[in-house]
Amino acid sequence: MAAEAVIEVEGLAKSFGGRRAVEGLDLRVRRGEIFGFLGPNGSGKTTSIRMLCGLLTPDQGRGTCLGRDLLTDSRAIRREVGYMTQRFGWYEDLSVRENLEFVARMYEVRERQRIVDRTIEELGLTQRQHQLVGGLSGGWKQRLALAACLMHEPRLLLLDEPTAGVDPRARREFWDQIIRLAASGVTVLVSTHYMDEAERCTRLGYIAYGKMLAQGTGTELLERFGVNRLEDVFIEVMKGLKDLR
Amino acid sequence: MSLWSWARFLAIVRKELIQLKRDRLTFAMMIGVPLLQLTLFGYAINNDPKHLPTAVVDADRTEISRSLVAAVQNSGYFHVVWTGERLADADRLIARGQVQFLVHVPAGFTRALVRGEHPALLVEADASDPAASSNAVAAVMQLPKTALRDDLTGPLAASAPATEAFELRVHRRYNPEGTSAYNIVPGLMGVILTMTMIMMTALAVTRETERGTMENLLATPVRPLEVMLGKILPYVAIGNVQVGVILLAAAFLFEVPMVGSLPLLLLLTQAFILANLAVGITISTTARNQMQAMQMTLFFFLPSILLSGFMFPFRGMPVWAQTIGEVLPLTHFLRVVRGILLKGNGALDVWPHLWPLLVFIAAVLALGLTRFRRTLD
Numbered sequence: 001m002a003a004e005a006v007i008e009v010e011g012l013a014k015s016f017g018g019r020r021a022v023e024g025l026d027l028r029v030r031r032g033e034i035f036g037f038l039g040p041n042g043s044g045k046t047t048s049i050r051m052l053c054g055l056l057t058p059d060q061g062r063g064t065c066l067g068r069d070l071l072t073d074s075r076a077i078r079r080e081v082g083y084m085t086q087r088f089g090w091y092e093d094l095s096v097r098e099n100l101e102f103v104a105r106m107y108e109v110r111e112r113q114r115i116v117d118r119t120i121e122e123l124g125l126t127q128r129q130h131q132l133v134g135g136l137s138g139g140w141k142q143r144l145a146l147a148a149c150l151m152h153e154p155r156l157l158l159l160d161e162p163t164a165g166v167d168p169r170a171r172r173e174f175w176d177q178i179i180r181l182a183a184s185g186v187t188v189l190v191s192t193h194y195m196d197e198a199e200r201c202t203r204l205g206y207i208a209y210g211k212m213l214a215q216g217t218g219t220e221l222l223e224r225f226g227v228n229r230l231e232d233v234f235i236e237v238m239k240g241l242k243d244l245r
Numbered sequence: 246m247s248l249w250s251w252a253r254f255l256a257i258v259r260k261e262l263i264q265l266k267r268d269r270l271t272f273a274m275m276i277g278v279p280l281l282q283l284t285l286f287g288y289a290i291n292n293d294p295k296h297l298p299t300a301v302v303d304a305d306r307t308e309i310s311r312s313l314v315a316a317v318q319n320s321g322y323f324h325v326v327w328t329g330e331r332l333a334d335a336d337r338l339i340a341r342g343q344v345q346f347l348v349h350v351p352a353g354f355t356r357a358l359v360r361g362e363h364p365a366l367l368v369e370a371d372a373s374d375p376a377a378s379s380n381a382v383a384a385v386m387q388l389p390k391t392a393l394r395d396d397l398t399g400p401l402a403a404s405a406p407a408t409e410a411f412e413l414r415v416h417r418r419y420n421p422e423g424t425s426a427y428n429i430v431p432g433l434m435g436v437i438l439t440m441t442m443i444m445m446t447a448l449a450v451t452r453e454t455e456r457g458t459m460e461n462l463l464a465t466p467v468r469p470l471e472v473m474l475g476k477i478l479p480y481v482a483i484g485n486v487q488v489g490v491i492l493l494a495a496a497f498l499f500e501v502p503m504v505g506s507l508p509l510l511l512l513l514t515q516a517f518i519l520a521n522l523a524v525g526i527t528i529s530t531t532a533r534n535q536m537q538a539m540q541m542t543l544f545f546f547l548p549s550i551l552l553s554g555f556m557f558p559f560r561g562m563p564v565w566a567q568t569i570g571e572v573l574p575l576t577h578f579l580r581v582v583r584g585i586l587l588k589g590n591g592a593l594d595v596w597p598h599l600w601p602l603l604v605f606i607a608a609v610l611a612l613g614l615t616r617f618r619r620t621l622d
Contacts (some may be wrong), residue, residue: 037547057622079466089461092269094260105256106465132267 009063036201037191045191077092082149092134106150139170257475304352322381446525447538484518505585520574527613
């Protein structure tokens with residue numbers, strides 16, 4: 001039996017000033033899955049993620065996120081989604097603790113103090129909890145951002161290129177945590193450029209020029225395109241797109 | 246789902262306060278700017294300039310002409326810096342701006358006076374800056390009546406001006422000595438609050454957009470009203486600190502009379518601060534970056550100081566300009582603050598200026614709330 005769909009959208013479209021950013025996006029992500037969103041820069045990954053978490057209103061299409069309507073119930077969706085932006089999006093002039101406390105208050109997290117303490121401890125930032133975030137390295141900022149979006153225990157994580165510009169060791173630790181979260185039932189939709197990260201996803205979607213070009217598990221995609229590496233799938237997909245255009 | 250969360254609102258207030266405390270330069274500016282502007286403008290601006298540089302061409306060279314020149318100088322408005330005989334030289338001085346007035350006593354002035362021919366004394370004023378010369382011109386107009394009172398005696402008594410049919414008494418109420426600071430300092434309170442309050446709030450929100458933190462903030466369940474009011478509240482506090490600084494300076498540095506009720510003034514100041522913060526927030530909903538926010542602030546600030554009666558007499562403007570002026574919060578606040586401090590206005594006297602402020606706040610805040618982007622669209 002198919003697992004419960006956490007994201008189920010059809011024909012999502014979004015334009016900016018007459019330019020189509022996303023066109024006819026169909027997507028179904030099941031509970032506990034790690035869905036990898038792959039595609040070149042400007043392909044529409046960020047726009048798609050922003051539509052899913054209610055930050056952008058789709059021009060067309062419909063669907064649900066966590067069983068709630070994307071168009072009419074976006075506030076309820078925000079409450080249950082953990083969203084992480086490409087660029088560190090919390091306050092660099094606040095300390096680690098101040099940032100976490102602020103986010104916890106935004107989500108009205110119960111037992112705030114305990115949760116913040118636990119998060120700081122798990123992050124391994126107890127010694128640096130009063131340090132301003134602006135002074136942390138990129139890797140630490142990303143870990144902090146992930147920790148911040150986990151405090152309200154979201155059922156769905158939307159991560160927009162979370163490891164861009166982060167060193168390999170920090171990336172590996174980051175992904176170990178994502179896999180642990182997925183195992184505990186959290187659904188993850190993550191956009192990435194790294195093929196080693198794509199390999200760790202349960203299912204993948206290739207997007208370019210705002211269109212979803214191929215979807216499936218890694219093995220399915222390798223078989224369909226008759227190649228040995230996910231990178232080659234990407235190249236084949238792009239080739240096909242050129243032929244189409 | 247609750248429409249309002251105190252926890253989220255207070256979290257935003259707290260965050261703003263922490264950020265303000267850390268941004269020492271801005272914080273120092275918010276206290277330093279009022280002090281600097283007060284000292285600078287309070288002491289520098291003078292609506293009644295005296296001892297203006299004057300050139301004298303005395304072609305008559307008699308005791309009477311010397312008396313006239315002395316009388317001109319004694320009015321306090323004129324300071325003779327050049328005396329000569331050639332009108333062309335004096336003309337050049339006024340054209341170059343080296344003197345503001347030219348007093349010309351023509352040859353034969355005394356002889357004509359003695360003959361009762363009613364001679365003319367010519368005073369030329371550089372009216373390219375009318376405000377600078379208007380009071381001096383008014384003072385010099387009194388000269389024919391008084392200047393030669395001691396000289397026109399004996400056989401010349403017939404040339405002395407006749408006594409007037411009635412006496413004119415002018416009472417300059419609320420500021421009998423015409424001290425500019427009494428007008429400028431209370432006015433500066435409004436100007437400083439307008440500038441800092443609008444700019445600081447406009448920047449506070451656009452900074453979030455520019456730094457990318459707005460995206461994360463919007464992705465949380467926070468409501469626009471919580472963000473808006475949470476960002477406004479710390480600046481209300483700062484506005485009040487500024488008011489305190491200005492009032493203290495007004496009282497002890499400039500000795501501005503404080504005739505009316507201070508609590509009433511403080512109460513009405515809250516409405517004025519809110520009006521400006523509402524403008525700032527509304528600007529921030531349109532501006533895409535901090536530079537645009539600054540430009541829009543200036544766009545509002547300039548008409549505020551030029552059309553509110555702070556810089557130029559309100560009643561001197563055409564009706565359409567007065568209508569624009571009546572919409573601006575500063576116009577009403579200037580009347581309130583001058584009314585309470587200098588005239589001792591009570592609550593009933595200031596009500597006609599309070600309700601337009603309240604309408605302004607409601608309208609602008611509603612506009613800001615509607616425009617506040619709940620999404621990134």
